[in-house]
Amino acid sequence: MSTLNGPEGWLGDIRVRSTFLEKCANNSESLARRFGPTFPMVPEGSLFDPLAAQGAPSRLFKIDLLVSAAELAFCTNETSRGKGLIQQAVELLREPSPELLLVARKAFYSALTTSTEIYVGDGNLRIDDFNRSWREFTSIVEMDANLPGLIFAALATGEPDSHARIVMTAYGADRVSYIARLSFLASSDSAILNLFGIFRVRGFMFFDPEELIHEYSPDSMETARASGIFAGQSALAMREYNYENRIALLQTNAIAWNSLAPANSLIDWILLMIHVALIRRDRTAHLKAIPIAGNATRFMRELAYELA
Amino acid sequence: MLSSAVKRNSCNQFVPAIHDAHDDLSETALNDHVNNFPSVWDRTPYISLSAGIVLPDPVGGVSVLPAWLTAAAFATNYGRTSGYVYRCWCVLSPKAVPELACIADAVRDLNIFRKYWIFHGEGEIAAKLTVPARQIERVHKIDKNTNSLNFAGHARPEIFNGKFVSPDRLSNLLEAIA
DSSP: OOBOOOSTTHHHHHHHHHHHHHHHHHTHHHHHHHHSOOSOSSOTTOSSOHHHHTTOOOHHHHHHHHHHHHHHHHHBTOHHHHHHHHHHHHHHTOSOOSOHHHHHHHHHHHHHHSOOOEEEOSSEEEETTEEEEGGGOOOHHHHHHHHHHHHHHHHHHSOHHHHOGGGGOSSOSSHHHHHHHHHHHTSGGGGGGGGGTOBOOSTTOOBOGGGGTTTSOHHHHHHHHHHHHHHHHHHHHHHHHHHHHHHHHHHHSHHHHHTTOOSSOSSOHHHHHHHHHHHHTTOHHHHHHSOOOSHHHHHHHHHHHHHO | OBOHHHHHHHTTOHHHHHHHHHTTOSHHHHHHHHHOHHHHTTTOSEEEEEEOEEEEOTTSSEEEEOHHHHHHHHHHTTTTSOEEEEEEOOOBOSSOOTTOTTSBEETTOTTTOTTSOSOOOSEEEEEESBOOGGGEEEEEEEOSSGGGGGOTTOSOOEEEOTTOOOGGGTOOHHHHHO
């Protein structure tokens, strides 16, 4: 049973809020029209989109509301309802979008709750049959922000050498994906990839140790493997402690916490995806090797087992 | 729309109350209003207004939360009671001016209020003492039954203020860029 511990009466409140968010998502167009400005903020015929200026809800907004509702459902052990809400959000993303933001959201949430296959290759991103080249995305910042989630989403749906090729190639398809890839590989989260049976033996590339067996002695490979696993487990432990600290910090604002208005997400979605990926790839030994940092981490791991 | 401080001091004498409440406007009072509201709810000279906000998204990119979402949630206690949402406008300053009654403060803007709470899940504008009636465009009723969030079947869910003055009267910016 996965429940994030909260104050007394939290569970009832959390269900009410989750329902409220779901209703707002489903009625967001009419609500935004109703509450939006009636006076002409943007003159007719101007270059600006009048609907956007009136606060017309985007698909992204509805998705975010559904994900927020799902988050609250997950926190109160309503896992199947939470999954249903996430699947509603994925359904909103069925139409292809040119925006990386929406494509990445689709890949991430699909991988979490459905049997969709995500491939993060060196030249493209593929979600089942839906294929996009990295060249179509031109923002380094946007790609930087989305790539970690995509990589772990891919690992939740398959093995690294088939589904997360981007970390196993020396060069990206273009400048944007190359820089975003290097940026991810320079982060501490990249060490978590070691837990999936691939190791960074030299430079900024990961390898399956079996491929390097002719270049390195078995002893040196064993040493690299052991230090890689240690680095991976440390990086994952650090991520879990950060999450534990985030929840503790939210709890220090007792008024906001007790009135169920924590001012930040209650779930670390990337951490959840890492857990799900480790469980699905049958690498739970690494989770067991890391001491549980606290109640929030325990909740996150139990939720991951239910979703996996 | 009146702040608690004005209501508390008024005793049916509105003008002296407004005058006295000016003395309550200070940086400390604004900090208490934002970060320690339960201690000052019955005497704060500030009025919290909801505003939209853009947040970093945990999965990547950003999330955009509009003002009406926070206002509707607050007004109805997340759909548990009936409530009213007022749509109004205020003049904001790019610098903090807690002492000036006619200028509102965007208290969740970290460019201005850096020492305030580190997480910001909703936008907030702190108006001072009153929000003049001519700056309130309309009021919406949200029924207790959360199904009526879309207002279907509600006889008269909103009332417009005939004396409302639009904010574009104050700014020539939109004419310049149109």
